[in-house]
Amino acid sequence: MEGAERIWFDGSLVEYDEMKVHVLTHALHYGSGVFEGIRAYPTDRGAGVFHLTDHLQRLRRSAAQYYMDVPYSLEELAAATHETIAANRLPSCYIRPLVFRGHGEMGVNPLNCPIHVMIAVWTWGAYLGEAALENGIRCMISSWRRIGPNMIPATAKASGQYLNSQLAKMEALKHGFDEAILLNEQGMIADGSGENVFAVQKGRLLTPPISASCLPGITRAAVMEMAAEMGIETIERDLTRAELYFADEVFLTGTAAEVTPVASLDDHHIGTGPITKQIQKTFFDVVHGRHPLSDTYLEFPV
Numbered sequence: 001m002e003g004a005e006r007i008w009f010d011g012s013l014v015e016y017d018e019m020k021v022h023v024l025t026h027a028l029h030y031g032s033g034v035f036e037g038i039r040a041y042p043t044d045r046g047a048g049v050f051h052l053t054d055h056l057q058r059l060r061r062s063a064a065q066y067y068m069d070v071p072y073s074l075e076e077l078a079a080a081t082h083e084t085i086a087a088n089r090l091p092s093c094y095i096r097p098l099v100f101r102g103h104g105e106m107g108v109n110p111l112n113c114p115i116h117v118m119i120a121v122w123t124w125g126a127y128l129g130e131a132a133l134e135n136g137i138r139c140m141i142s143s144w145r146r147i148g149p150n151m152i153p154a155t156a157k158a159s160g161q162y163l164n165s166q167l168a169k170m171e172a173l174k175h176g177f178d179e180a181i182l183l184n185e186q187g188m189i190a191d192g193s194g195e196n197v198f199a200v201q202k203g204r205l206l207t208p209p210i211s212a213s214c215l216p217g218i219t220r221a222a223v224m225e226m227a228a229e230m231g232i233e234t235i236e237r238d239l240t241r242a243e244l245y246f247a248d249e250v251f252l253t254g255t256a257a258e259v260t261p262v263a264s265l266d267d268h269h270i271g272t273g274p275i276t277k278q279i280q281k282t283f284f285d286v287v288h289g290r291h292p293l294s295d296t297y298l299e300f301p302v
């Protein structure tokens with residue numbers, strides 16, 4: 001991973017090349033890990049971490065969902081995140097905290113396996129490419145359905161659930177698209193493989209409710225707040241695929257994807273539009289510390 005020199009593992013910084021975990025790690029076999037994706041942006045005051053507290057709270061909630069006791073408090077995890085960024089000298093980076101079940105016992109029951117925590121950082125530019133941020137991406141509706149709330153709760157961010165996202169992503173790439181959008185069990189729009197979905201219709205934003213089996217995205221919430229500041233209303237309601245085909249604009253949000261326009265869906269042309277561009281500009285001004293809202297969203301070491 002570009003720029004990664006040291007990884008925080010169970011309380012210490014370990015050289016990147018010396019990092020080892022056992023092949024009988026429970027999480028490797030059964031997906032028993034929970035994680036976050038967070039970004040730090042370069043500002044005049046150093047690396048500003050976007051909504052660090054919210055991400056770490058979601059990490060702890062995801063862990064609680066799977067009866068994992070995280071052996072570090074929120075404050076300790078926040079300090080460890082800043083320490084890892086500083087140790088790698090990366091004011092602009094992607095941050096990946098992971099809490100996982102280690103090796104100790106095999107079998108589906110994870111409860112007797114030790115809990116490990118690691119935080120890695122590396123340089124990661126535009127997830128879907130720079131051109132994607134400018135011109136938008138080609139998406140398809142996946143033939144894979146998003147995991148339902150009584151299968152694997154989409155509200156937690158667990159390693160195993162990303163097999164569902166991987167199937168959708170691989171299908172999209174193999175069919176020549178950039179990204180997949182998944183429907184839920186009811187056939188309504190849920191999520192992208194790693195992003196939340198927004199449509200613009202008559203000057204308002206529409207986005208599926210969390211109950212549609214989408215991840216409660218930190219970027220999603222921030223974009224809704226930024227839109228409100230800009231006088232743009234957001235309505236959370238179920239959306240059909242055809243509503244997206246014929247929306248004025250469609251965009252995806254996520255820590256990795258940031259605010260990415262959807263140029264087409266299932267080869268129906270949508271194009272990029274003024275509201276997506278306005279939201280994207282505000283988002284990048286905020287995360288780079290150039291906006292009055294920056295202090296609300298960026299967190300620095302205490």
Ligand SMILES: Cc1ncc(COP(=O)(O)O)c(C=O)c1O
Nearest residue numbers: 194195196215217218219254255
């Ligand atoms: C399935 C899915 N939906 C949405 C998101 C966006 O969430 P966030 O904005 O918190 O990164 C992600 C990324 O974590 C994701 O994996």
